[in-house]
Amino acid sequence: MGEFWGALLPAMTVCVATVALAWLVSATLSTAEGRPLRAAAASPVFEAARLLRQRRRRTIEADLLLWRLAGWSMLPVAVLLVGLVPWGEQALLPSSLGVVWANTLDVVVWALVWLLGWGANSVAGLVGGYRFLALALGYELPLMFALVAPALAASSLDLAVIAQAQDPVWYVVWMPVAFVAYLVGVLGFAVHGPLAAPAGREVSGGVLAELSGPDLLVVRLGRHALMAAGAAVAVPLFLGGGDGPWWPAPVWVTVKVVLLTAALAWLAGRLPALRVPQLMGPLWVVLLPLVVLQDLVVAVVVQGVG
């Protein structure tokens, strides 16, 4: 029983942190789209109130169970991802297989986004869902190979061990390609920025088209949270975790997570959504071989040093 209460506070902290980061993503995105800072920062509050008050809506012959389940699962997946991040010495969910879990969670998002499109039983939703599958094929392989690089260098799948292995040189310095491929993957599973086509405005919001009220609110929150969670996991993977002068580790992790999240959201808000047929080429023909090459370099370096 004592253990349960002991875990409750960190769990609550992670939940609150995830939502706060989602708010940061939303505000940064709006600012990047050219809205005044104050309006951008306040709009999540107004939107939340607006959508809480809005009625839920059903489409004809909708697959209600899977549709709602998919929408309401995005935020929990993001919370679990943030839970994997070692804040100080320990993560909320410490695991010797942290990297594998992170990968597993990002693959779960495949099902969620696809079902979101499927469940609504609408053309816009299905087109969005299928686009996502095509995109996911494109970003997932580079993402997986990107995860291999830090694990290989640290000879561990534990995020805490990987973070500590980056002394004195952060992995981002000599694994820039893996870092970029990873962040592209984050934009992909958050359905944001250049990879936002499954939720594109020209198909009336695609997988989001038929959502309303609280269902829409949690999906938006979930998407923003997924982007932030992806950025948070990048900190132990590539940015040295809690490494830094003067301040204790948890402060450094927080600072890095916030800065990376804001930077990624800013970029996502500035870049237009790319068309799916145009994305496969760059992702598989350019990025994938480069990431594999990156892994090779890492392997050779590790062999040479070891």
Place this chain on the structure above:
Amino acid sequence: MGMTALVNRLAAHRPACYLVEVPGGQETRWALESALDRLGWWQVTAPGHADVLLMAGALPEALMPATEVLWSQLPGPRVRLGLEAPADVADALAEVRSLLSQADAHWHDGSQRSDEVQRWLGDDEDGHEEHTSHEGHEEHEGHEGHDHGDHDEGGHDHDMGMSPSGIPLAGGAEDRDGLEMDQLVHPWGPLLHHWPGGLELRITLRGDVVAEASSRWWADARPPDVSPGEAWDAVATTLALMGDERSARRARAVRDGHGDHADAEVLRRHITRLRRWQTLPTEAAATLLDLVEDPEASLARDVDAARLIRGQDLSDARLLLAATAPLLRAAPATARAHHDGGGSHG
């Protein structure tokens, strides 16, 4: 009670608007868009996300049934405003917040209707029956091509054997590569956001590719004329559909005469860049550049909406239509109720 009142107030603070242009409502739409930009309110791309339905222009009687279907798709609390002229805009928008805050009225409205969106009413051979009005991308796609038959085991009414909720299942047809694909007849317009007022398209989809299309106009033909404003409006609409809100706002400013020469130049370079990156379909980018550089010359083209989008995928078709909108309207062939039957495809 305090909590409810607070949520009510916050919720009405920044309404989400679904803006639709009806035939002849172009200038009203411009005034509305620029007013929304000033207020910082959001234009949403699906009626299910919206609180406010804004109809720009005088609504013709014939489009009333379509308007009702669209209206039913707003979840509520909902407010509907018809604006006949640009002069109405300021007064109408001024009362939106107070209309949205009338909790009792919205409660009543909500209790009067189901949370299931209104059904699409039947479909005749020709596909152009008066009451088959519908909004565009919405709920009536039970006849989608992906084994939705799975869902009809329950106690739904079966109008015609395999018709869950009265919606017939998809029929098959041979696709470009010789494989059989399910196909779906999907209505587009006449009431849709970022859409030329009065255009209705009936498209046959295989996957997300428009295999066939036929068009109909609910508006009278207008004399061919592309003003610089219309050219920049096409730019703004296309960019808004791409989710490039920052540049879209800039294009709207140029359209309304608030932007300067430098803004126009920035946008021109932006479109060129989008074309180079293939972010915008090449043809759409070329049309936009022609329009802003030499509106008169682009008038020489006779563009038919249905022919334009045949063979394109759904999103390219949408962007092409947005980019070509001024020419569609101007084309002499777009007389009222013009039919362009399916036709063959490659």
